[in-house]
Amino acid sequence: MPTLHELQNDVARGLIGRDTAAAALHVVGDGLAPAARLAVYRNTIVAGLTTALRLSYPAVHRLVGAAFFESAAQLFLEARPPRAACLDDYDPGFADFLAGFAPAAAIPYLAGVARFDWAVSRALHAPDAAALDPAALGAVDAADEKRLRLVPHPSVGLVRADHPVDAIWRAVLAQDDAAMxxxxxxxxxxxxxxxxxxxxxxxxxxLEPASWRFTASLCAGATLHDAIQAAGEVDAATLLATHLIDGVFTAFTVGDADGRQPMETLP
Amino acid sequence: MNRRIFTVSTLSAAVGLALAAQVPQALAQGMNNPPPIVKQNIERAMAQHLEKCFGINAVAKNDCAEGAHSCAGQATKARDPGSFVLLPAGDCSKISGGSLKAG
Structure with missing residues (x-):
C-alpha cells in the first residue's frame, strides 16, 4: 500500500504531467481502462486551466489564435500548475513564459500584451477599497515628505511595454481590422x-515616462521624496493630485526615514 | 518651463489641487501645463465588450469547463505532445511589422 502522500504524488504526475503509469496502478478500472479514467480528470483540469488563462489573457488569445493558445497554455500549466485554488489568480507568470516561448518569438509584442491583459484582469477583479481622502493628507506636515508613503488601490497596475500594447489590446478585442x-x-x-x-x-x-516612474515608485512603496528624486523632471504636485482625484491611493503612512516602522497609518 | 517643484511644496500643492478640483476636467482646465495624464478615449462599445467579456469570467472559470461535456472527457482535450500547434494563426497577422515564420 502506498502512503497517502505517495498516492497523491502519483495522481498529480498523472494529471498535470503525462506519466499515468504509477497512478493507474491505484485506479479500479470497472469497465474503463484506468488510464482512460485518469484522462477524464486530466482533460477537465487542462480545459479548466486553459479557460482560466484564456479569460485572463483575451488579447493574447486573439493574437495567436485558439489552437496556438491552447498549446502554449498546456505547456505552461504543466510547467507551472496553480498554487492556489482561485482561478482568477492563474497566472501572472504566463507573460514571462510567453517572453521565453520560442514559437512566439515572431510576435515581439506578445509578452507585453500579456502583461497588459493581466493588469486589466487584475484591475477588474481586485477587491474594493475606499479612496484616500486628499484632506487627510493635508494633515501631514510638509517636512514629513521624506517619510510619507502611499498605499495603492488594489486595482492599480503599472505597465511599461516596448510596443503600443494598449492600442493592440484595444484593436484586437474590438476586432477592428483598420485599427490593427x-x-x-x-x-x-x-x-x-x-x-x-x-x-x-x-x-x-x-503617462509620460517620468510621470510613470514617479507613479511606479510611489506604488512600490517609495517615499514621496524618493519617488520625486527617482522620476527626474516631473510635475509631482499635479500628478499626485490627479492620482488622488482618480482614487489611485487608499491610505498613507508616515514612518521613519527608512520607512521600517510607520508611526501612524491613516485610512 | 516645467520645472521640478521643490519637494517641500509638493504635498501641500497636490492636496490643494486635489481639493480644489471637484472633477478631473476642472483640474485640467485650471492648469498651466498640459495634464500629465492623457486619458484615452474608450468608446462605450468597447466598455460594453469588456463588461460582457469579463462578466462571463467569474462563471466560466469556476465552471467545470463549461458544462456537461467536460465530465465525460469531451472538453478541450489535453493535447498529445506531437500535436502541439506552434504557429500563431490569430490576429497578429493583421498587425503590420509582424512576420510569421515559425520560431
Whole structure:
C-alpha cells in the first residue's frame, strides 16, 4: 500500500504531467481502462486551466489564435500548475513564459500584451477599497515628505511595454481590422496606468515616462521624496493630485526615514 | 518651463489641487501645463465588450469547463505532445511589422 502522500504524488504526475503509469496502478478500472479514467480528470483540469488563462489573457488569445493558445497554455500549466485554488489568480507568470516561448518569438509584442491583459484582469477583479481622502493628507506636515508613503488601490497596475500594447489590446478585442493595420510597432514604448473606474470598467491612461516612474515608485512603496528624486523632471504636485482625484491611493503612512516602522497609518 | 517643484511644496500643492478640483476636467482646465495624464478615449462599445467579456469570467472559470461535456472527457482535450500547434494563426497577422515564420 502506498502512503497517502505517495498516492497523491502519483495522481498529480498523472494529471498535470503525462506519466499515468504509477497512478493507474491505484485506479479500479470497472469497465474503463484506468488510464482512460485518469484522462477524464486530466482533460477537465487542462480545459479548466486553459479557460482560466484564456479569460485572463483575451488579447493574447486573439493574437495567436485558439489552437496556438491552447498549446502554449498546456505547456505552461504543466510547467507551472496553480498554487492556489482561485482561478482568477492563474497566472501572472504566463507573460514571462510567453517572453521565453520560442514559437512566439515572431510576435515581439506578445509578452507585453500579456502583461497588459493581466493588469486589466487584475484591475477588474481586485477587491474594493475606499479612496484616500486628499484632506487627510493635508494633515501631514510638509517636512514629513521624506517619510510619507502611499498605499495603492488594489486595482492599480503599472505597465511599461516596448510596443503600443494598449492600442493592440484595444484593436484586437474590438476586432477592428483598420485599427490593427494602423498600429505602428515602432512608435516606441508606452507607460501605462491601469485601474478600475467607478463604473467597474478598466480605466487606461498613458503617462509620460517620468510621470510613470514617479507613479511606479510611489506604488512600490517609495517615499514621496524618493519617488520625486527617482522620476527626474516631473510635475509631482499635479500628478499626485490627479492620482488622488482618480482614487489611485487608499491610505498613507508616515514612518521613519527608512520607512521600517510607520508611526501612524491613516485610512 | 516645467520645472521640478521643490519637494517641500509638493504635498501641500497636490492636496490643494486635489481639493480644489471637484472633477478631473476642472483640474485640467485650471492648469498651466498640459495634464500629465492623457486619458484615452474608450468608446462605450468597447466598455460594453469588456463588461460582457469579463462578466462571463467569474462563471466560466469556476465552471467545470463549461458544462456537461467536460465530465465525460469531451472538453478541450489535453493535447498529445506531437500535436502541439506552434504557429500563431490569430490576429497578429493583421498587425503590420509582424512576420510569421515559425520560431
Amino acid at each position: 493595420a494602423a498600429i505602428d510597432l515602432a512608435a516606441g514604448p508606452v507607460f501605462l496606468r491601469v485601474r478600475r473606474d467607478a463604473g467597474g470598467g478598466a480605466d487606461i491612461a498613458r
